[in-house]
Amino acid sequence: MTGRYEHQGKGRDLQKQLLGDWYRRLETAPQEGRKVAYLFVPGNVAELLRAFDIEVCYPEINALQCGIKKTSSSFIMSAEDMGYSSDVCGYVKNDIGLWKQGNEGPLGRLPKPDLLLCTYCGCTTFIKWFEALAEYYDVPLVMLDVPYQRDGRMEPGDVRYLVGQLRELAATCAKITGRKLDEARLSEIVALSARAEDLWVDILQAARHRPSPFDAYFEAVFFMAPIYALRGTRECVEYYRAAKQEIDERLAHGLGPAGEERFRIVVEGPPPWPSFRAFWEMFKDWGAVAVASTYSKVGGFWDRGFRHDPARPLESIAEYCLGCYTNQSLPMRADLIRSYVKEYEADAVVIHSVKSCRSFSVGQADFREEFTRERGIPTLLVESDLVDPRYFQHAQLKNRIDAFFESLEHRRVTGAAGAAR
Ligand code: SF4
Numbered sequence: 001m002t003g004r005y006e007h008q009g010k011g012r013d014l015q016k017q018l019l020g021d022w023y024r025r026l027e028t029a030p031q032e033g034r035k036v037a038y039l040f041v042p043g044n045v046a047e048l049l050r051a052f053d054i055e056v057c058y059p060e061i062n063a064l065q066c067g068i069k070k071t072s073s074s075f076i077m078s079a080e081d082m083g084y085s086s087d088v089c090g091y092v093k094n095d096i097g098l099w100k101q102g103n104e105g106p107l108g109r110l111p112k113p114d115l116l117l118c119t120y121c122g123c124t125t126f127i128k129w130f131e132a133l134a135e136y137y138d139v140p141l142v143m144l145d146v147p148y149q150r151d152g153r154m155e156p157g158d159v160r161y162l163v164g165q166l167r168e169l170a171a172t173c174a175k176i177t178g179r180k181l182d183e184a185r186l187s188e189i190v191a192l193s194a195r196a197e198d199l200w201v202d203i204l205q206a207a208r209h210r211p212s213p214f215d216a217y218f219e220a221v222f223f224m225a226p227i228y229a230l231r232g233t234r235e236c237v238e239y240y241r242a243a244k245q246e247i248d249e250r251l252a253h254g255l256g257p258a259g260e261e262r263f264r265i266v267v268e269g270p271p272p273w274p275s276f277r278a279f280w281e282m283f284k285d286w287g288a289v290a291v292a293s294t295y296s297k298v299g300g301f302w303d304r305g306f307r308h309d310p311a312r313p314l315e316s317i318a319e320y321c322l323g324c325y326t327n328q329s330l331p332m333r334a335d336l337i338r339s340y341v342k343e344y345e346a347d348a349v350v351i352h353s354v355k356s357c358r359s360f361s362v363g364q365a366d367f368r369e370e371f372t373r374e375r376g377i378p379t380l381l382v383e384s385d386l387v388d389p390r391y392f393q394h395a396q397l398k399n400r401i402d403a404f405f406e407s408l409e410h411r412r413v414t415g416a417a418g419a420a421r
Helices: 010-028 047-048 060-068 072-081 090-100 125-137 155-177 183-208 220-229 234-253 273-286 313-322 330-343 363-375 394-414
Strands: 036-039 055-057 115-120 141-144 264-266 287-291 348-354 379-384
Touching: 010 055, 010 220, 010 234, 036 047, 047 055, 047 155, 047 313, 055 273, 055 287, 060 072, 060 090, 060 220, 060 273, 072 090, 072 273, 090 125, 115 125, 115 155, 115 183, 125 141, 141 155, 155 220, 155 313, 183 220, 183 234, 183 287, 220 234, 264 330, 273 394, 287 330, 330 363, 348 363, 348 394, 379 394
Parallel strands: 036 055, 036 115, 115 141, 264 287, 264 348, 348 379
Antiparallel strands: none
């Protein structure tokens, strides 16, 4: 039996509630005397901050919320009025425009940070973004220097180097909060992270089934939010239990996101948030289901074996930072995408290239050439933006996507070899 599930289940309701509670905690943090750190999703060290009861706030998540709720245009224009060029990362301009307009986001008022924590994990924009925020907010900026992974080997010296920086960060957090690092508490938090990570991997790997019980790109972005926002809490573990139960039910009934799963795709690159639904529809129209994506791993490579480790809390936090997607070289990223095609028995790769995100988009045209010409993997590359609606050309994108799947269908019928792109 196969079919399409009709509504999002309990997992989605719980996700909305947890994220709403998180934003409310952020909103009330200054009045209630709780400290807030701004940090980035890739390589985030949320567990260490949580051990000091510091609330975590991610400007990228704020920006994507603005994109989804279609409020990003006004913030981007504010930043451009301040002199930020049209080429600057859309997330940065959204965040700076949000600050300029008084930090009223679609999910509530954002607090001023007490600490800016830049985990430099491969994207140079991170550094300039938080330098600007440090000036605007006039608050301390801590920069973690995370050695780049050129060849996939995580050297013990890299881990030691980062652990040393984490100890310095702990001293800064102690100064801000007036309390010492409780190592036992940190281990408990890290253990909770590992439990949520196990469940999240079970969900991701459920996409190996035919039909896949969920879309590992468009739907994964909802499923993955708590692993970044709430990792290290009991609520996060409870959420992934509920989400896994929902996936298990779909598997038991042969339900998936498309009525009939006609194409299995691997997707690379972040989604165009302001046109998220419209973009998804273009794939649903063809019964195309993402069975794996790189974007759902921007915060961590748990499906490749990494787990936070309560026996080595700081070391495993350091390894998590080192291993994140933006910190990996282009050959490593290409290997990952190819491995997903094989493991999830995908028919094609779709690359959504983001105009203002060089960290992701550099090398994507080379990926397409390599996959299509040398590996025989049909690969489509389309371009728009993360949060800037001006770059989403609906008709043009739809034409390219329709032509790609028509060509895939033709190949299937005729058994023809050759490139589809
Ligand atoms: S350039 Fe890309 S990776 Fe870097 S901050 Fe912007 S969206 Fe994130």
